[in-house]
Amino acid sequence: MLKVHVLVHLRPDILDVQGQAIRQAVTAAGHGGVAAVRVGKSFRLEIDAPNVEAARDEIERLCHETLSNPLLEEYTWEVEPS
Amino acid sequence: MSARWAVVIFPGSNCDRDFVRALRDVLRVEVVEVWHKDSVPEAIDCIAIPGGFSYGDYLRAGALAAMSPVMASVRTHAERGTLVIGVCNGFQVLCEAGLLPGVLTKNDTLRFRCHDVYLRSELNGGPFAGTGLPQGEVLRLPIAHGFGNYYVPPEQRDAIERHVAFRYCDPLGDVSRRANPNGSVDNIAGVTNAAGNVLGMMPHPERAVEALLGGTDGLRILQAMQDWVAGVRAG
Amino acid sequence: MIRNNEKATTGQGTRGILVTTRIEITPAIVEEHGLTPAEYAYLLEVLGREPTIAELGVFSVMWSEHCSYKHSRPHLATLPTKGPAVLHGPGENAGAVDLGEGWACVFKVESHNHPSAVEPYEGAATGVGGILRDIFAMGARPIALLDALRFGPPDEARNAWIIRGVVHGIADYGNCVGVPVIGGEFSIDPCYTDNCLVNVMAIGVARHEELMTARAEGVGNLLVYYGNATGRDGIHGATFASAELTEDSAEDRPCVQVGDPFMEKKILEATIELIASGRIVALQDMGAAGLTCSSTEMADKGGLGLRMNLDKVPQRAANLTAYELLLSESQERMLAVVRPEDLPLVARILRKWDLDACVVGETTDTGRFVVEHHGTVEANIPLPAICTHVPKPEPVQAAPAALDVRDWTTVDFAAIEWNGLLLAALSSPHFASKRWIYEQYDHQVQTNTVVRPGAGAGVLRIAGWSGLLASTIDGNGLWCMLDPYEGTRCVTAEAARNLVACGARPLAATNNLNFGSPRKPAGSWQFAEAVRGLGDACRALGTPITGGNVSFYNESPRMAVFPTPVVGMVGVIDDPSRLTPATFRNEGDVVVLLGPAATHAGGSRILRDLTGDLVGPAVRIDLAMEKRVQEHVLRLVGDGVLTAATDIADGGLLMALAEMALGSDGGLGCEIDLAADEAPAAALLSEQPSRFVVTCTPGDVESLLALSRDAGVRAVPLGTVRGGVFSIGGVLSLTVYELYEAWEKPL
Known part of the structure; x- marks a missing residue:
């Protein structure tokens, strides 16, 4: 079983209203050093494949077509040690 | 002869019954309810994708519904020219399915918003306006959404400009920042596809069809669709 | 919506217990389960032996105030519950009244005070879920919610956090299920700082013949579980076994209940279809005390017994014990009693909604609650002992609360500048516009809302019925603190007056009684006085009580809430033009x-x-x-x-x-x-x-x-x-x- 961790974030050019609100709140709470906050989603997948190479296309398709909306979001993924 | 309507129902749809009632009891047309695992029948003139939280909107608003079996038949219908109207979650579904440009994201207020808004119609005739809803006319319709912030990337804006159907405005029709409830780009509240037969909009026309409940402006859009179908049939 | 990003989380509610069936029942464990020595002696007499830990858990929750109403029942028994319009009074999942023309209105209010104080978002959300299930378990489609919310002043950061979380939780849950919030109240007083009050009223409608009850009938009928799988959510019993607590993983610990409104919507629609099929004998949601309370109450009402196999219960955590499976308060779970020959049809309807019909047991004629797990009998209890023959607590000597009251004439009115006074009052959170709240609620979904929230009673039309339905929810802790008897009479009258103002004839009432500890003289007295006032007022106004909820122990070491009975009322506008x-x-x-x-x-x-x-x-x-x-x-x-x-x-x-x-x-x-x-x-x-x-x-x-x-x-x-x-x-x-x-x- 291949364990894959996918992170989806808003693209850098899209205003992250949640992140902005959180940054303001933590700044107000005294964490003055927090310059930026971006909020995203994390997915942990278990894929039935022998290795990364066998699954790479499927993971890419899944991320691109389903787990993110490319108009708005970008993603990264990595295989976790099992 | 009046149009034959289909209302698509996903698990989590919650405006499906309202849409059916508006069509059946107020517009008095023939309606079939189509479950998400089925296909929209062939002999349908208008398809409504209602609001709600299809599949809980647990991935992105409308994203899971966009992948459901029924959407293949909606796509076929849309390509063939059948009228399709997606409202609220239905708009989100149509965008996620690629039947409409753009995407709907979190309101810039970060809150769900439920209240009446004013809309300026940008439609120049066509199936959703006909002759009863002139360009520039101001409608009053309710919104109820947390993810109604319409976004298209800058490079696509020119291309969709001609397909903007409604913009949030003030009661006098002025499209201002103040009148924008959710941060939508260019105050866009509704768009059509390039062919003009698929409309998505965040405000709820099906909720504004009875004076008892506060307004009837929604009827003007639904009636235009009816009239369009009748006109096409008459040839 | 993706909701999880804004949720505030706390570390509370995760103090772990790992329960095994091997635990020896010590006096300390009995005490931790809230049983007095006298109650435990009665338990031993009923069983004729020492209980298993699972049985102790069952007795503990079934004899708790929440399930047994042991402190409040003698008082509640004095309330008027009958009237020409009453179809179902207290004792069912919710009350039901006749609206005329074959329509019934089902309504009830319930509190989620303590969970909301710990985790405001999930506490309030699951409160909405619970009260909605009470309504559709009666066979009625929920058509409206009203919320009565009370908090400490929002200029304290923690109060503001609770307020925002509660409103957001109600909004996300109600909006997703698609039930409009059409009214309510929002009140601020320092007395609610440590204990916020989150009372939610739900209203449903059904045709008379669609009404369902929670009384099981017939031996050999199946107990069908559907909805979410069971986890360790909201298990009571608190800290009793901390000696046995392993430092294992967080996964073994009980946790805050989490709401899943999408599942709620599916079980709502599925339940309505099931009832319409005519193949359901009885139905109840798994609320407080989960599987235990729902199954035993249905069986006991029908004078039956139960045999249950916990191995069949859908589980989403590993190694759940019998204790945990019986007491879990995981949300969005229903339990139906179904005749064996109807199971295929029931399963087909559930499958349409991507739900499984899990047969977890059957009705018997033994009058006993027999529970097996991994081939072992973990509980074998006579049902009446946990459902009806509940030990009566020692009555607490009631005594008036000591009050430091200032007479109104001592206020320096000459110094008041009235323009400023009014503007200050209007901008105070108690009186200020509630638009910021109700605009977060989808108050129009289902297209029945005739009068939107913001002014007076909420008014709904019901398609196919000639009248309009008005509803309101009212409380006033301040009045009731000054005099719980008179205050409650005034609160009840105010609810009726709210309906009358919009032109509605008050029909019937429900209530949520929010009090401090009934084991203290002042709390006991306040409660008794309030119930007496409620009964008086309802008799005089002709509005019988069809159900309600009691929430005690709304107090902390430093303060108790004002006695706050909240009255929900429904009324009818016969001629809609008179709205x-x-x-x-x-x-x-x-x-x-x-x-x-x-x-x-x-x-x-x-x-x-x-x-x-x-x-x-x-x-x-x-x-x-x-x-x-x-x-x-x-x-x-x-x-x-x-x-x-x-x-x-x-x-x-x-x-x-x-x-x-x-x-x-x-x-x-x-x-x-x-x-x-x-x-x-x-x-x-x-x-x-x-x-x-x-x-x-x-x-x-x-x-x-x-x-x-x-x-x-x-x-x-x-x-x-x-x-x-x-x-x-x-x-x-x-x-x-x-x-x-x-x-x-x-x-």
Whole structure:
């Protein structure tokens, strides 16, 4: 079983209203050093494949077509040690 | 002869019954309810994708519904020219399915918003306006959404400009920042596809069809669709 | 919506217990389960042996106040529960009343105070889920929610966090399921700082023949579980086994209940389809004490027994023990009793909604609750011992609460600058516009909302029925602190008055009784007095109680909440054209006060906020007078004399007038003159009951006054509706715009 961790974030050019609100709140709470906050989603997948190479296309398709909306979001993924 | 309507129902749809009632009891047309695992029948003139939280909107608003079996038949219908109207979650579904440009994201207020808004119609005739809803006319319709912030990337804006159907405005029709409830780009509240037969909009026309409940402006859009179908049939 | 990003999380509620069946039952464990030595002795007598840990857990929850009403039952038994309109009174999942034309209204209120104080978002959300399930378990489609919320002052950061979380939780859950919030109340007082009150009322409708009950029938019928799988959510029993606590993983620990509104929507639709199929014998949701309470109550009501196999229960955590499976309060779970031959059809309907029909047991004729797990009998208990023959607690010596009350006449009214007082009150969180709240609720979904939230009672149409349904929820802790008996009578009357003001005939009531500890003399006394007041008022007003909820222990070491009975009420507007607005409608209309003269300003919310004191004397009510005034207003509505009506409650005449102005389209205000001999403080601030502010056209004033004279109701013309201005002669002078600026402040 291949364990894959996918992170989806808003693209850098899209205003992250949640992140902005959180940054303001933590700044107000005294964490003055927090310059930026971006909020995203994390997915942990278990894929039935022998290795990364066998699954790479499927993971890419899944991320691109389903787990993110490319108009708005970008993603990264990595295989976790099992 | 009046149009034959289909209302698509996903698990989590919650405006499906309202849409059916508006069509059946107020517009008095023939309606079939189509479950998400089925296909929209062939002999349908208008398809409504209602609001709600299809599949809980647990991935992105409308994203899971966009992948459901029924959407293949909606796509076929849309390509063939059948009228399709997606409202609220239905708009989100149509965008996620690629039947409409753009995407709907979190309101810039970060809150769900439920209240009446004013809309300026940008439609120049066509199936959703006909002759009863002139360009520039101001409608009053309710919104109820947390993810109604319409976004298209800058490079696509020119291309969709001609397909903007409604913009949030003030009661006098002025499209201002103040009148924008959710941060939508260019105050866009509704768009059509390039062919003009698929409309998505965040405000709820099906909720504004009875004076008892506060307004009837929604009827003007639904009636235009009816009239369009009748006109096409008459040839 | 993706909701999880905004959720506030806390580390509370995760103190772990790992329960195994091997635990020896020590006196400490018994005590940790909340059982007194006498109760435990009774338990031993009932069983004739030592209980297993699972059995101890079952007895503990079933004998808890929440399930058994052991402290409150003797008092609740005195409430009027019968009436010509009552179809189902207390004892079912929710009450039901006849609306006419074959329609039934099902309604109930329930609290989620303690969970909301720990995790506001999930606490409130799961509260909404629970009350909705009570409604659709009765066979009714939920059509509306009302919420009565009470918090400490939002200028304390923790209170603000709780407020935002609760509102957000209610919004996300109700919006997703698609049930509109059409009204409610939002009240602020320091006494709710440690214990917020989150009471949610749900209303459903059904045809009479669709109503379902929770009484199992027939031996050999199947217990069908559907909905979410079971986890370790919300297991009671707290810290008792901390000695046995392993430091294992967080996964083995009980945790805060989490709501899944999408699942709720699916089980709602599936349940309605199941009931329509006619193949369900009985139905109950798994709420407090989960699987245990739902199964045993249905069986006991039918005089049956149960055999259950916990191996069949869908589970989403590893290594759940029998104790945990029996007591888990995982959300969105239903339990139906189904005849074996109907199982295939039931399973087919559930499958349509991507739900599984899990047969977890069957009814027997033994009268016993027999539970197996991994081939071992983990519980074998006579049902009556946990459902009906619950040990009675030692009565607590009731004694009045010690109060430090300041008389209203000691307030320095000469120093009050009335313009400033009104603007300050309007901008206080208690009185300020609630738009920021109700606009987060989808209050129009289902397209029945005739009167939207914001002013007076919520009003719904029901397709296929000729009338309109009005509903309200009201409480006033301050009145009840000063005098729980009189205060509760006044609260009940206010609820009825809210309905009457919109033209509705009050039909029946439900209640949520929020109190401190019943084991303390003051709490015990307050509760007894409040229930006595509730009964008196409901009898006098002809509104039977069809159900309710009790929430005790709303106290912390440093404070208890004011005794806060909350009354939910439904009423009928027979002729929809008589729906009367609560706000000014036409310039030039005459403003008239109906009801007795004010004699004092005790109990005033405005004086409480101004002074920080409990300002007395208590508000009292003459119920015969109340009934007379209400009937008179309904007659005036029926005759079409009134253009608007509202009742006078917290904030007095001053706030009633301001709210009539603020809710109006187009900024209508009024010019008012008080009688020369009237002291403004009592006239404007008094919260004495039985009073309405109404308007009529100038042409109808004479007839309004004459009709009032004939009815024996005092009627005093106060002034005129005017555009833009809000003035009270010699006292204050403002513009409606100034009122609006102060009032419309989102939190």
